[in-house]
Every structure is written in structure tokens, then in C-alpha cells.
Amino acid sequence: MRDQIVAGNWKMNNDQIQTETLLERLKTYEIPNKVRVMVAPSFTQLSQSKQLLNGSSIKVAAQNMSAAPSGAYTGEVSAGMLKGIGVQIVILGHSERRALFHETDVHLAEKVKAALASDMEVIFCFGEELEDRKAKAHFDVVEKQLKNALFDLETSAWKKIILAYEPVWAIGTGETASPQQAQEMHAHIRNLILNQYNPSVADEVSILYGGSVKPNNAKEIFSGADVDGGLIGGASLDAEDFMAIVNAF
Numbered sequence: 001m002r003d004q005i006v007a008g009n010w011k012m013n014n015d016q017i018q019t020e021t022l023l024e025r026l027k028t029y030e031i032p033n034k035v036r037v038m039v040a041p042s043f044t045q046l047s048q049s050k051q052l053l054n055g056s057s058i059k060v061a062a063q064n065m066s067a068a069p070s071g072a073y074t075g076e077v078s079a080g081m082l083k084g085i086g087v088q089i090v091i092l093g094h095s096e097r098r099a100l101f102h103e104t105d106v107h108l109a110e111k112v113k114a115a116l117a118s119d120m121e122v123i124f125c126f127g128e129e130l131e132d133r134k135a136k137a138h139f140d141v142v143e144k145q146l147k148n149a150l151f152d153l154e155t156s157a158w159k160k161i162i163l164a165y166e167p168v169w170a171i172g173t174g175e176t177a178s179p180q181q182a183q184e185m186h187a188h189i190r191n192l193i194l195n196q197y198n199p200s201v202a203d204e205v206s207i208l209y210g211g212s213v214k215p216n217n218a219k220e221i222f223s224g225a226d227v228d229g230g231l232i233g234g235a236s237l238d239a240e241d242f243m244a245i246v247n248a249f
């Protein structure tokens, strides 16, 4: 049985005080045993979040990471630095990183390898843009993103990979893929992995959906047989909304 996961991508939100307020509220909720819950604060709040969540089952993830281990990379943070403060999960390839910071599949492949070399878990994000979907190229775009960044990994590396399909047109727009569109793409993704690897890799990898998941649509989206949870942006900033999504399976 693969993991059901709900991860909150806080993006560039929540300073020291807001982080404490939100995490203290999240800690008052009971987390269902069957769901892995994660939050991804900004770099400056990672240590604080680790401390506040000490003893909680909620895990802390970083939103990004350098492919390099150390050196002259002003403004960057390495896998070793994250591991040093106990952060074992990193989000890579988010569409905002791709669009605003020009991260390419090639660059992301390096980051994934660096994270795995440090034994970190990777939430790998990908998804098509609106024009791709209009041109009915969404399956091809997603296949290319996966192939370029992940398909030369060893079979065993997939134990540390969580996929997050996030159609760019649905992120922060209030527009979601329909539950049918999400399930259709997730089944396609699982099939690509089956063809490239084997049935157990395909069966075991968790595929999250991201893009305007809210308490009122999470249950329907998560009901897809190949949808194993969500990567949540806006709604992860509100404890009640986030926990409603955690409980939507």
C-alpha cells in the first residue's frame, strides 16, 4: 500500500511569528495514522519548524536546494546544510522555480541526484501549462519532464521519490483540474513508470496532485485511484483548511 501524503507548500509566506502561530495550531489536531503530513516553510524558518514540531508526526520539508555540495553559490543552500538541521525532505521542480528562476529539467536532474546522494526524500513537481493542454500536448509534456529529470535513476532510488503533478494553469488560480483530469493524468504517469521500471515501482510511488486544492474539492480529487494526496499551496496557510484536506481521504 503506497503512502497517502498531504504536503503544505508555504512558498514565501510565514515569518517567525506566523510560523509559530500556524504550527502551534496544527499541533492541536489529531493526524490520521494513514496520512503522512508535511509542511515546507522557507529556509529561515526550517530550524524553528523542526523544533516546534519535535514530537509531532508532521514532517518538515525544504522548498528548494542546490545541486552543489558547497562553494561559491551565493544565496544557495545545500543538501548537507538541510540534513544538518534534520530536514530530510525537499521539494524540487516547483513550477515557480521553473518559471521564475529558470530551472530546467537538466538542472533538476542534478538536484534530484544531489538530494538522493544525501539520502533525502524528494517531492518532484512537474505539470503542463495551459497552452500545452489546449494543444492536447499535456501527456507528452509531462512524459518529457519525467524522462529528462528522473528516468535515468536506479530502480532503488524510487523509494525516495514522491511525485507531484501540478498543472501550471491550476496553481494559485482557483481553477483545479477536474477529478477526472487528475485521475487520467495520474494513471498515465503510473503507466509511464511501469513501462520504464517495473510493477512494484509503479505501484509504490505516491503521486500527489497540486493546484488549488481546497477543503471543498479535496475529497473528490483524492478519490481518484491513482491520486495519493496533495501538494497544497494557499490552503496550507490556514490550519483549519489544511487539516480539513489532511482528513479528506
Ligand code: PGA
Pocket (backbone or CB within 6 Å): 009, 166, 170, 171, 172, 173, 174, 210, 211, 212, 213, 231, 232, 233, 234, 235
Ligand atoms: P495552490 O498551490 O494550492 O495555491 O494552487 C499549489 C502549489 O503551488 O504547490
